[in-house]
Amino acid sequence: MLSEAGYLVLNKIYEPIQGDLAxxxxxxxxxxxxxxxxxxxxLTYTLSGVGKMIRPALVLLSGNFYKYNRNxxxxxxxxxxxxxNATLVHDDAIDKSSVRRGxxxxxxxxxxxxxVLLGDFLFARAGEFATDTGxxxxxxxxxxxxxxxxxxxxxxxxxxxxxxxxxxxxxxxIACKTASLFCLATKTGAxxxxxxxxxxxILNDYGYNLGIAFxxxxxxxxxxGAEEELGKPMGSDLSQGTLTLPAxxxxxxxxxxxxxxxIFRNEDKNKNIPLAIDMIxxxxxxxxxxxxxxxxxxxxxxxxxxxxxxxxxxxxxxxTDYIIKRKN
Amino acid sequence: MLSEAGYLVLNKIYEPIQGDLAxxxxxxxxxxxxxxxxxxxxLTYTLSGVGKMIRPALVLLSGNFYKYNRNxxxxxxxxxxxxxNATLVHDDAIDKSSVRRGxxxxxxxxxxxxxVLLGDFLFARAGEFATDTGxxxxxxxxxxxxxxxxxxxxxxxxxxxxxxxxxxxxxxxIACKTASLFCLATKTGAxxxxxxxxxxxILNDYGYNLGIAFxxxxxxxxxxGAEEELGKPMGSDLSQGTLTLPAxxxxxxxxxxxxxxxIFRNEDKNKNIPLAIDMIxxxxxxxxxxxxxxxxxxxxxxxxxxxxxxxxxxxxxxxTDYIIKRKN
Numbered sequence: 241m242l243s244e245a246g247y248l249v250l251n252k253i254y255e256p257i258q259g260d261l262a263x264x265x266x267x268x269x270x271x272x273x274x275x276x277x278x279x280x281x282x283l284t285y286t287l288s289g290v291g292k293m294i295r296p297a298l299v300l301l302s303g304n305f306y307k308y309n310r311n312x313x314x315x316x317x318x319x320x321x322x323x324x325n326a327t328l329v330h331d332d333a334i335d336k337s338s339v340r341r342g343x344x345x346x347x348x349x350x351x352x353x354x355x356v357l358l359g360d361f362l363f364a365r366a367g368e369f370a371t372d373t374g375x376x377x378x379x380x381x382x383x384x385x386x387x388x389x390x391x392x393x394x395x396x397x398x399x400x401x402x403x404x405x406x407x408x409x410x411x412x413x414i415a416c417k418t419a420s421l422f423c424l425a426t427k428t429g430a431x432x433x434x435x436x437x438x439x440x441x442i443l444n445d446y447g448y449n450l451g452i453a454f455x456x457x458x459x460x461x462x463x464x465g466a467e468e469e470l471g472k473p474m475g476s477d478l479s480q481g482t483l484t485l486p487a488x489x490x491x492x493x494x495x496x497x498x499x500x501x502x503i504f505r506n507e508d509k510n511k512n513i514p515l516a517i518d519m520i521x522x523x524x525x526x527x528x529x530x531x532x533x534x535x536x537x538x539x540x541x542x543x544x545x546x547x548x549x550x551x552x553x554x555x556x557x558x559x560t561d562y563i564i565k566r567k568n
Numbered sequence: 569m570l571s572e573a574g575y576l577v578l579n580k581i582y583e584p585i586q587g588d589l590a591x592x593x594x595x596x597x598x599x600x601x602x603x604x605x606x607x608x609x610x611l612t613y614t615l616s617g618v619g620k621m622i623r624p625a626l627v628l629l630s631g632n633f634y635k636y637n638r639n640x641x642x643x644x645x646x647x648x649x650x651x652x653n654a655t656l657v658h659d660d661a662i663d664k665s666s667v668r669r670g671x672x673x674x675x676x677x678x679x680x681x682x683x684v685l686l687g688d689f690l691f692a693r694a695g696e697f698a699t700d701t702g703x704x705x706x707x708x709x710x711x712x713x714x715x716x717x718x719x720x721x722x723x724x725x726x727x728x729x730x731x732x733x734x735x736x737x738x739x740x741x742i743a744c745k746t747a748s749l750f751c752l753a754t755k756t757g758a759x760x761x762x763x764x765x766x767x768x769x770i771l772n773d774y775g776y777n778l779g780i781a782f783x784x785x786x787x788x789x790x791x792x793g794a795e796e797e798l799g800k801p802m803g804s805d806l807s808q809g810t811l812t813l814p815a816x817x818x819x820x821x822x823x824x825x826x827x828x829x830x831i832f833r834n835e836d837k838n839k840n841i842p843l844a845i846d847m848i849x850x851x852x853x854x855x856x857x858x859x860x861x862x863x864x865x866x867x868x869x870x871x872x873x874x875x876x877x878x879x880x881x882x883x884x885x886x887x888t889d890y891i892i893k894r895k896n
Contacts, residue, residue: 278726279719330688334681353662354725356684360658360691360718367695367711376699379707383695390688391607397682398606 302429304552326362392416419451630757632880643700654690720744747779
């Protein structure tokens with residue numbers, strides 16, 4: 241669901257690693273060809289939708305600063321993209337979502353049971369690619385990140401329809417479920433690129449801040465995005481009982497008679513979800529959330545100053561701009 | 569749901585590795601203590617039910633023949649048991665099963681969504697333990713096995729309610745979904761125990777044959793076991809549309825008006841499942857399936873002759889007897 245303009249911007253950002261990113265795409269295509277026809281079909285369906293490829297790009301860009309070692313960076317880039325896709329497949333199955341990237345979800349086409357198993361298969365294949373790096377530290381980070389993501393998703397599920405959540409809870413939750421994978425991408429890229437420890441930490445912190453900003457933007461877009469650009473219905477977080485930053489701020493403004501309260505009490509969702517969307521769109525909340533995301537992007541960008549001034553650094557800097565300007 | 573007699577037999581078999589197996593149990597208990605109370609509760613609930621611990625025992629016994637290295641065998645033993653538990657959690661969520669090991673399933677207590685995420689978390693923790701072995705070859709086998717298991721489960725799901733399956737299809741399916749984890753246990757145990765390549769292959773083949781026998785027995789017990797010993801309802805494979813060896817043989821005997829055909833056409837399951845169970849119990853089918861399992865056990869046992877004659881070899885041999893005599 242990436243617009244042409246979005247493509248052009250990303251293509252420009254990805255310039256220093258274009259060939260290697262294409263190789264990741266080829267690896268993903270190649271792994272769809274298994275000797276079980278219906279599994280090939282499911283894999284092709286899942287992995288052929290062109291995503292933004294931000295996470296594999298982060299691996300490759302982060303690996304660019306010292307000793308660029310494409311033979312270990314390629315598999316890691318593929319591993320993070322596969323892990324990302326696996327989490328999406330499970331998320332959609334759990335949320336019973338029917339549309340993703342403008343396409344019917346796996347659970348919608350093949351049922352939730354097969355979606356769970358396909359997600360497991362993708363996690364496993366991601367793990368195999370991670371081991372192809374030949375670096376145990378990287379493999380360990382990979383498995384730890386999967387623990388973090390799944391516990392983050394569990395936290396979200398346990399807090400569904402819970403109005404009593406602080407902004408700190410929100411940041412902690414999105415740090416687990418989203419930023420952790422961005423960190424994994426940048427940190428393992430740095431490790432495999434033989435960055436000194438200080439630079440590994442810098443790229444880890446860059447990844448964290450970028451990841452938080454990315455998720456805040458995602459949560460804003462759930463209220464203000466155009467459905468055809470988002471590739472999924474608006475207000476889906478609210479309808480799942482997930483309290484995100486915009487809804488939290490709306491709760492702060494109107495503690496009584498707030499549509500969010502009604503939605504979470506399952507009172508007339510059809511009326512209250514559009515009402516909450518309208519109230520958020522017609523307030524300063526969107527701007528405040530943007531500012532929050534922009535703050536995290538600024539922090540991410542700031543981290544980069546200490547790194548060698550190479551083309552990849554410029555790309556990472558431009559990625560922070562892309563994140564807050566993106567429409568899907 | 570292990571009977572006291574079953575316990576005594578297994579305890580005797582596990583004698584050469586008793587202390588190390590206890591350490592695996594402690595590691596499993598320790599990993600339940602996370603700083604999120606409800607996650608601790610879910611983990612404790614899942615991992616506290618005492619299973620047979622066959623898979624971790626296989627790692628430890630297989631690691632006993634040459635250079636016993638408990639520091640790498642412990643984490644691998646824990647990894648396979650965690651992977652086993654993760655697959656059970658996902659299987660139950662997919663099958664919407666309500667009872668396992670005589671206890672309400674995770675999906676029954678917390679819902680299918682949380683069960684999927686808990687399974688993901690357990691896979692990830694299993695992966696972390698696998699990396700603790702410090703052996704990349706072992707980690708690679710671990711991830712490959714997870715691919716194999718999930719594709720095996722997918723094959724089973726795609727073939728649900730399909731009457732047109734051969735015995736070869738059945739063996740291939742249970743090789744993927746069950747025997748692969750037995751192989752992983754014995755093969756990685758051998759590798760970590762610095763066995764020469766020939767012995768690694770022997771222990772791999774032992775694991776394969778034992779695993780196939782184990783699953784055939786499981787599939788027999790689904791028809792002849794006492795529910796209180798099984799810890800789950802009888803005939804559950806048929807009610808899920810899973811065609812196992814006993815049902816296949818029943819189909820061969822009575823191609824017309826067979827209750828299995830009716831069950832798979834969703835015709836009066838309440839009558840036809842008990843009827844199929846009765847027909848299988850009152851025929852030579854059970855004995856034939858036993859013979860098949862016994863054959864695989866004999867092959868497993870035969871493999872052992874080439875290995876050094878140590879106490880662990882005797883245990884592995886006795887395990888083949890236990891497998892065909894077990895009641896749950």
